[in-house]
Amino acid sequence: MNQHLSESEFSAYLLGAASSATLQHLRTCEPCRQEMENFGGALTAFNQASLLYSREHAAARPMNSQAMAAHAPIRTRRAGLLADPATRWGIGVAAAAVLTFAVALPVFLHRSVPSPSMAHNFTVTAPSTAVVSPVPDPDTIQEDNQMMAAIETEISQPDISPLESFTTFHTPVTGHHEEQQTLKKKL
Amino acid sequence: MPETAIYATMVSVRELGLSVPEQASTELDDIDSLVRLYQARVLRYVMFSINDQDLAETITQDCFLKAYRGRANFRGDCSVSTWLISIASNLVRDAVRTQKFRFWRSFRQNAADVTELAGILPSAGSSPLAAMLAHEQARHVQQALTGLSPNQRAVFLMRFSEEMELQEIAAAMDMKVNTVKTHLHRAVIAIREQLRAEKGRAR
Numbered sequence: 387m388n389q390h391l392s393e394s395e396f397s398a399y400l401l402g403a404a405s406s407a408t409l410q411h412l413r414t415c416e417p418c419r420q421e422m423e424n425f426g427g428a429l430t431a432f433n434q435a436s437l438l439y440s441r442e443h444a445a446a447r448p449m450n451s452q453a454m455a456a457h458a459p460i461r462t463r464r465a466g467l468l469a470d471p472a473t474r475w476g477i478g479v480a481a482a483a484v485l486t487f488a489v490a491l492p493v494f495l496h497r498s499v500p501s502p503s504m505a506h507n508f509t510v511t512a513p514s515t516a517v518v519s520p521v522p523d524p525d526t527i528q529e530d531n532q533m534m535a536a537i538e539t540e541i542s543q544p545d546i547s548p549l550e551s552f553t554t555f556h557t558p559v560t561g562h563h564e565e566q567q568t569l570k571k572k573l
Numbered sequence: 574m575p576e577t578a579i580y581a582t583m584v585s586v587r588e589l590g591l592s593v594p595e596q597a598s599t600e601l602d603d604i605d606s607l608v609r610l611y612q613a614r615v616l617r618y619v620m621f622s623i624n625d626q627d628l629a630e631t632i633t634q635d636c637f638l639k640a641y642r643g644r645a646n647f648r649g650d651c652s653v654s655t656w657l658i659s660i661a662s663n664l665v666r667d668a669v670r671t672q673k674f675r676f677w678r679s680f681r682q683n684a685a686d687v688t689e690l691a692g693i694l695p696s697a698g699s700s701p702l703a704a705m706l707a708h709e710q711a712r713h714v715q716q717a718l719t720g721l722s723p724n725q726r727a728v729f730l731m732r733f734s735e736e737m738e739l740q741e742i743a744a745a746m747d748m749k750v751n752t753v754k755t756h757l758h759r760a761v762i763a764i765r766e767q768l769r770a771e772k773g774r775a776r
Contacts, residue, residue, distance in 0.1 A: 401758075
């Protein structure tokens, strides 16, 4: 191989997937080997520095692991029936079906076909658009006055005696009529 | 989403039918040891994934809390470190999604101080020139990481800092292995370009 390593060959080597030709080239090509060592050295320097930096940072602000442990109940694996995912799925589907039935049944019963009388009762009528004026017209006033006058006339008449009806009873027999008049005078 | 992603990982672990190694079980039960052993690595991954120190601390704490709560579901098909990084990755993804605008606004405000990062390298056993070169290289990589997409940055850190396998990264990121390879390839090219550019400026 006369040319130097390409970027693809370089990254393949770093990912552990170098071809035999790449490995052979690195053995013989000093610039490529130097390039590889420079990159590896830079990564090593970064890893060392960043780890030391993190250690110092962690030491400066330590975590309260005991407090974490106190507030961290262990999450264990599910036991028994719930351990099997298929069983859990089946239980979930059954619960969903029961819930759906429980919700759908009242809705279905409520929406059943109504009886004719109910249909009549629930007939929707358009709201009245007539507007009642606060000032009555002259005809209405006249009718009201007539009605009031009739009421006044009616109530102004003297009370009728409960026995009044007896006085209006007419009979062709003269003798009876005289007795009736006499009785009336006594009353 | 973190909850579901974590349990998705746990289900896949359970489906493999592997048993929890006794050592891992004991390790997970002792939260002090868990934090002491892995806090720095998890914090590093989160911090350089989102470049926000305050948020990184919160996510790291949340990660250990979730891991401790769900320790009974760990079956040991991967290392504890990889498991923790997977949980942290889901939390980071969730944080980026829910706090997208705030995340980008504060992207550089709360970022790790690259000057401090470069100056923290141990120089014992190496020449001053080599130490200075290492400081510069670390700073350049850190700067180059900020130019990557969140997915590229995450897979790059998982692969080259946490040394996770491609399949482990794919499981943690909920991606296909080929997608992980594509992200890694683009990330490597971008970082190399950045390093070359910085080298050219130095000359």
